[in-house]
Amino acid sequence: MNPTLDKLLGGKQGAIGLALLAALILVVFPLALDAFRLNMVGKYLTYAFVAVGLVLCWGYGGILSLGQGIFFGLGGYCMAMFLKLEASDPERTKIQSTPGIPDFMDWNQITELPLLWEPFHSLSFTLIAVVVVPVLLALVIGIAMFKRRVGDVYFSIVTQAIALILTVLIIGQQGLTGGVNGITDLRTLKGWDIRSDEAKLILYFVSAALLIGCILIARFIIASKLGRLLLAMRDKEERVRFSGYDVASFKIFVFCVGAAFAGIGGAMFTLQVGFMSPSFVGIVPSIEMVIFAAVGGRLSLLGAVYGALLVNFGKTYFSESFPELWLYLMGGLFIVVVMYFPNGLAGLWDSHGKRCLARLRRKPQVLVTPPPAVIATGKRPTPELETTP
Amino acid sequence: MNSPAGFQAAKPVLAIEGLTVSFDGFKAVNDLNLYVDRNEVHVVIGPNGAGKTTVLDLICGKTRATAGSIDFDGRELTKMREYDIVRAGVGRKFQNPSIYENLTVFENLEMSYPAGRKVFGALFFKRTQEVIERVEQVAQEIMLGDHLHRQAELLSHGQKQWLEIGMLLMQDPQLLMLDEPVAGMSVSERVATADLLNRISQGRSVLVIEHDMEFVKSIAHRVTVLHQGKVLAEGSMEAVQSNPKVIEVYLGH
Numbered sequence: 001m002n003p004t005l006d007k008l009l010g011g012k013q014g015a016i017g018l019a020l021l022a023a024l025i026l027v028v029f030p031l032a033l034d035a036f037r038l039n040m041v042g043k044y045l046t047y048a049f050v051a052v053g054l055v056l057c058w059g060y061g062g063i064l065s066l067g068q069g070i071f072f073g074l075g076g077y078c079m080a081m082f083l084k085l086e087a088s089d090p091e092r093t094k095i096q097s098t099p100g101i102p103d104f105m106d107w108n109q110i111t112e113l114p115l116l117w118e119p120f121h122s123l124s125f126t127l128i129a130v131v132v133v134p135v136l137l138a139l140v141i142g143i144a145m146f147k148r149r150v151g152d153v154y155f156s157i158v159t160q161a162i163a164l165i166l167t168v169l170i171i172g173q174q175g176l177t178g179g180v181n182g183i184t185d186l187r188t189l190k191g192w193d194i195r196s197d198e199a200k201l202i203l204y205f206v207s208a209a210l211l212i213g214c215i216l217i218a219r220f221i222i223a224s225k226l227g228r229l230l231l232a233m234r235d236k237e238e239r240v241r242f243s244g245y246d247v248a249s250f251k252i253f254v255f256c257v258g259a260a261f262a263g264i265g266g267a268m269f270t271l272q273v274g275f276m277s278p279s280f281v282g283i284v285p286s287i288e289m290v291i292f293a294a295v296g297g298r299l300s301l302l303g304a305v306y307g308a309l310l311v312n313f314g315k316t317y318f319s320e321s322f323p324e325l326w327l328y329l330m331g332g333l334f335i336v337v338v339m340y341f342p343n344g345l346a347g348l349w350d351s352h353g354k355r356c357l358a359r360l361r362r363k364p365q366v367l368v369t370p371p372p373a374v375i376a377t378g379k380r381p382t383p384e385l386e387t388t389p
Numbered sequence: 390m391n392s393p394a395g396f397q398a399a400k401p402v403l404a405i406e407g408l409t410v411s412f413d414g415f416k417a418v419n420d421l422n423l424y425v426d427r428n429e430v431h432v433v434i435g436p437n438g439a440g441k442t443t444v445l446d447l448i449c450g451k452t453r454a455t456a457g458s459i460d461f462d463g464r465e466l467t468k469m470r471e472y473d474i475v476r477a478g479v480g481r482k483f484q485n486p487s488i489y490e491n492l493t494v495f496e497n498l499e500m501s502y503p504a505g506r507k508v509f510g511a512l513f514f515k516r517t518q519e520v521i522e523r524v525e526q527v528a529q530e531i532m533l534g535d536h537l538h539r540q541a542e543l544l545s546h547g548q549k550q551w552l553e554i555g556m557l558l559m560q561d562p563q564l565l566m567l568d569e570p571v572a573g574m575s576v577s578e579r580v581a582t583a584d585l586l587n588r589i590s591q592g593r594s595v596l597v598i599e600h601d602m603e604f605v606k607s608i609a610h611r612v613t614v615l616h617q618g619k620v621l622a623e624g625s626m627e628a629v630q631s632n633p634k635v636i637e638v639y640l641g642h
Contacts, residue, residue, distance in 0.1 A: 235491075242475055246472045249508050
């Protein structure tokens with residue numbers, strides 16, 4: 001196989017895994033679920049963008065960001081600003097004291113469209129901003145933190161603080177952002193009604209396809225030398241630094257990639273759900289996103305998608321039945337996963353699922369357990385299995 | 390000057406002058422002068438706490454000097470970033486073997502190949518024939534030619550030490566700094582390591598910190614004894630061993 005293609009697909013096993021996931025989200029869900037449920041799955045999949053980015057940052061880069069909601073929110077707000085402007089044409093808003101500006105601005109006695117909003121009249125600017133705005137903020141945070149060697153738990157705390165600050169800022173600037181309600185009542189994209197069932201179905205497929213695209217990009221990164229460097233840095237940062245690498249630049253890079261994925265996810269969220277509000281930016285959603293990645297397996301890109309789907313199905317089910325218990329359950333789940341299944345569902349699959357499959361496939365015989373090293377390296381051929389001298 | 394071949398070396402490759410580092414008032418290295426010549430194996434010995442490892446930390450940029458200068462081949466290292474120091478040609482091996490345990494020997498060596506060191510370079514780095522040949526050549530040199538595809542964690546302690554030396558050799562540094570390279574090695578491994586150092590010191594300078602006197606004798610062109618952050622004595626191994634001040638420091642208490 002072409003080496004680049006091989007890298008993207010992650011070998012035969014990776015290709016099968018990806019094909020299964022694609023079949024599930026592109027065929028099984030659309031056929032099995034009604035429009036309402038499918039739209040819900042579409043919403044969950046937008047969180048999966050963030051979880052995939054977290055696998056890169058946290059699983060591979062060792063950077064635990066507890067503020068991915070920031071980037072999800074920024075992407076979502078960029079998209080919402082465009083849609084809101086389109087929904088606020090002078091004809092439809094003629095009862096306002098200033099027609100042609102978003103309704104919440106009018107309620108806040110703003111008489112002119114703020115300068116910040118002006119460029120969001122353009123769809124192409126918006127689509128670029130969805131990715132670039134989160135990346136720029138990640139770049140600033142990354143340079144400020146990693147160049148100074150702020151890492152580990154300190155980094156996590158700072159990202160959390162930034163998530164909180166951004167929430168407070170959005171809520172405080174009501175006239176500019178719609179405040180605590182967020183930007184609501186979004187209707188059309190270039191005249192195309194995004195609220196119809198048909199539009200939701202199309203948006204679902206666009207979202208799923210973009211997610212698969214992000215997974216492929218992430219695979220390419222992981223399979224490259226940069227991916228190996230990330231793993232090396234996680235365990236032996238000094239050795240990498242004193243092998244001539246600027247460790248900070250690699251961390252900044254993956255953090256920015258994670259932010260870009262989250263931004264795309266946020267924009268797709270806005271399109272499918274029809275509004276954006278600060279409740280998707282702050283600390284709680286940011287931590288939830290980390291839980292999706294942890295449950296799925298922080299070293300598995302596909303696992304992160306399953307984690308996002310599963311935890312959200314659980315959330316919907318439990319918060320319908322026992323709303324007050326859900327948060328505790330979520331916290332408990334996180335602790336159990338981190339303590340007992342540090343590699344999440346993907347880890348369980350690797351250690352148990354595959355063996356069960358193999359047992360089913362073969363007639364029962366003496367099960368030869370490969371030595372641990374072979375499990376860890378996976379596909380590598382092992383010409384020498386004798387013990388170390 | 391006691392350069393090995395007996396000729397006057399033109400200019401030392403590394404010149405440390407007036408180097409001082411102070412940790413909360415404690416001077417771990419105090420007004421130190423130390424020179425490493427080209428093609429020289431220079432060993433630094435000294436009792437615990439003499440500041441040996443700190444000197445290496447200062448050279449490679451891990452610790453920043455309070456005062457003084459470190460001139461490496463015309464470049465001032467005290468102001469440079471760690472990765473720039475490495476790229477300038479200084480390689481450093483840590484005291485405990487510092488290798489990537491879950492990568493293979495091949496991958497460990499490849500990681501140190503001096504290409505694809507920037508973000509996008511690393512993203513699009515390709516394992517060319519040139520890389521493979523270089524890795525195989527270095528693996529032969531460090532006696533791991535038959536273990537290329539073994540996971541590094543499965544190597545013996547001595548082999549891990551060699552692997553780390555090999556990772557430095559991949560970058561073909563002008564100055565190689567080794568912190569206790571034979572610690573924890575068996576006798577035969579020590580002999581093999583001494584041979585290895587004698588081979589790889591052709592065409593480059595090596596600065597070694599070591600406790601094992603037999604080993605030092607077998608590799609050192611010049612020995613510097615460090616005591617309380619200062620040079621106590623310098624010269625050939627025999628000269629240093631018979632120096633009364635050195636005997637006092639090592640045996641006197």
